[in-house]
Amino acid sequence: MKQASLFITFIAALWPSLGLFITEKVNGMNNGEAQRTYLHKTMLREVYSSDQKWEGTSANTVYVAADVVALDSPLPVKARPSVGTSSGKLPKIGMKKALSETDITAIDTMKAQLLLLENQPNASQAAIATQKSRILRKLTDDALYCSVGIDEKLEGAFLEGISNGVALVEDENNTGTAIRADYGYLKDNIFDTTIKGEIDEADIRKVIDAADAKGYAFQYIMIATQTYNKMRQSQWAKELAANYKGQIFDEDTKLAVPSSKLFDEAFADSFNNIKFIKVDRTIIYEKNGKKNPVKPFNADHLIFLTTQEVGALVYGTLAEENHRVNGVEYATVDTYKLISKFSINEPLQEWTTGQAICLPVIEDVDAIFMLRLEGGEEVDPEAEAEDEDDVKFTYKGYTYTKALFCSILNSINGGRTPATAKDETIMAKVNDLNAEQKEQLDAALENARN
Secondary structure, X not given: OOEOOOOHHHHHHHHHHXXXXXXXXXXOOOOOOOOOOOHHHHOEEEEEOOOOEEEEXXXXXXXXXXXXXXXXXXXXXXXXXXXXXXXXXXXXXXXXXXXXXXHHHHHHHHHHHHHHHHHOOOOOXXXXXXXXXXXXXXXXXXXXXXXXXXXXXXXXXXXXXXXXXXXXXXXXXXXXXXXXXXXXXXXXXXXXXXXXXXXXXXXXXXXXXXXXXXXXXXXXXXXXXXXXXXXXXXXXXXXXXXXXXXXXXXXXXXXXXXXXXXXXXXXXXXOOOOEEEEEOOOEEEEEOOEEEEEOOOOXXXXXXXXXXXXXXXXXXXXXXXXXXXXXXXXXXXXXXXXEEEEEEOOOOEEEEEEEEXXXXXXXXXXHOEEEEOOOOOOOOHHHHHHOOOOOEEEEOOEXXXXXXXXXXHHHHHOOOOOOOOOHHHHHHHHHXXXXXXHHHHHHHHHHHHO
């Protein structure tokens, strides 16, 4: 049974301002600690959900020009854009920490030392304040741990969700069960690099061109720092930076790898002031007492954004918020996190819990584009070597005549790839297709085989 905190005289005075204390602690305002930042707090707005559900909306919107009509003529009707939604129930996430009997005894000792200080003649107020601060820090460490733990869980879900279009969030109410939030990324907004695992300037331009055709202009590219650094070391990145500096070079010139500052400037100059959001974030998950470090942002995906606000942190009201237990001290942190403190016996423990009903939700996905490094297909060298007349093309383990394959490919991308094209040229055209077109290609080829 939950009972009042064993240190209620300290807790009652501190808990109402717990949110401010935790905010200062997290922001590194105490003891010179490094500042902790969260992209889900800067790239999502907070939205309250009264029915404890989330919903993301995407609209396939293409803005068309108005018509010029004669006076007294009816206005032409334009097609209304289609709207798609993704939705689900908000998960409850949370954690708890306990002070053992040993910890409780240590705090009791600290309290006794404080009492001695307070009863001394000419007591040092600085010493008393320092001792009180030590006790309060000991009593609030678990509250900070629970609050930051929720932030870490949400950050992990956000970075996974924004980089994949899908996030998995464990629900405290369903042990071992994860809620799958699929934000409905559009397949015709997803592209693959021409060469598997490598980013070329042409890959970036094809995504920008596809967005431009839909009326979108990018401002940011989210990218894993390790992927960014690999791209910065590529030949085209070196040449981009050299051109930006006005450096004269030829194919024999050994160009230096540009610094991050130089490459960012050169990239922005060449790509309409697009900026990078570099992600290098590790989240520590714990299961069965074992800690597991994970980088939730997919390093094989580049996410192209038209704005830095990409959705909402949707939250609801916890049942315990409206039905508080007598004797338990409660504090609300960051609007949606409920922190509570209480004690139990058998064994004697002081508990701190943190809980929230919330989920990062990516919205307006029609304006979000993705470039995947892992999706590009490669020419089968053995099949190409066996094709002495160069009239066949092997794709995903199946061999077709080039005439048939190029005919199907051209019907999908509207291109004019001739049947006499080299295998590398045909594969490059395939890798330029978006995810939806690739599905169409696979379906058409399957029909051709049958």
